[in-house]
Amino acid sequence: MQKMSVVLGFVPWIVFSVLSGxxxxxxxxxxxxxxxxxxxxxxxxxxxxxxxxxxxxxxFFAALTVLALxxxxxxxxxxxxxxxxxxxxxxxxxxxxxxxLRRPFTEHxxxxxxxxxYWGSPLFRHVNVMITGVWAATFxxxxxxxxxxxxxPGLADLFGWVVPTLxxxxxxxxxxxxxxxxxxxVRADAAPRVAS
Numbered sequence: 783m784q785k786m787s788v789v790l791g792f793v794p795w796i797v798f799s800v801l802s803g804x805x806x807x808x809x810x811x812x813x814x815x816x817x818x819x820x821x822x823x824x825x826x827x828x829x830x831x832x833x834x835x836x837x838x839x840x841x842f843f844a845a846l847t848v849l850a851l852x853x854x855x856x857x858x859x860x861x862x863x864x865x866x867x868x869x870x871x872x873x874x875x876x877x878x879x880x881x882x883l884r885r886p887f888t889e890h891x892x893x894x895x896x897x898x899x900y901w902g903s904p905l906f907r908h909v910n911v912m913i914t915g916v917w918a919a920t921f922x923x924x925x926x927x928x929x930x931x932x933x934x935p936g937l938a939d940l941f942g943w944v945v946p947t948l949x950x951x952x953x954x955x956x957x958x959x960x961x962x963x964x965x966x967x968v969r970a971d972a973a974p975r976v977a978s
Contacts, residue, residue, distance in 0.1 A: 788891040788913070789954055791835045794818040794843065795873055802865035808855070810865070811846035818843055825890075833890030838876035842869070866942075867932060870925030877918035886914035888957075909964050913957050920953040 794817040801810035822836035832840075849858060861868065880887040889910045893901060900906050927941040927949075934941075 787894055788888050788917075788957055790821065791833065791887075791891060793821060794839050795869065798843065798869055799866060802869070805862070807846075807862050807865040808850035808858070811843050811850055815840065815843035815847050825894075829890075829893070831890070834880045834885060834887040835873075835876060835890070838872070838879075838887075842872045842876075864928075864932065867925060867928040870921060870928050874918060874921040874925055877914055877921055881911065881914055881918065886910040888913045888917070892961075905964060909961050912964070913960055916953055916956050916960075920949045923949050 794814040797817050798807075798810045798814035801807070801813055803810075818836055818839045822832055822840065825836065826832050846861075849861065855862075877887060886907075889901075889906075892906065892910055896906060924946045927945045930941040931938045
């Protein structure tokens, strides 16, 4: 797996989370939409497919952009106040849906550096299910952190930045480590046993 390419797929979500705040989320949504398209179009031209994360992100950010354009700001206060929570829920739903549909979103990125003959292998599938599952859990925990920030403002620094950042770092490290670990386990299992 081109290990860091999956992290690159999160750039639009990171852009949105950094830019969305009081009076700025309506700029964050179109900026994240543009970032999604900038990343997705070259992938689509090269592979002929759009990744689940790109498709879900484009849909989500396009919907927010349309809301920002057609509704008055006063009618969107609820969205402004909950932008981090809503985006956390959205990306969690995308990740979980990709698992339920048996198309883990990380497969799109893994295919960029894995020969086609391995795409149907149980190991390839297992690695992508595991990594997607870790990311789904990470997104869900980040959404819970956003909810805690909304309900307990005194914990905003801890749950608004520290916890989400630690979760992100842990998920990136797992994404970097797990494919090699799983492959090494399979090789060890396939090695001939030496009789004692």
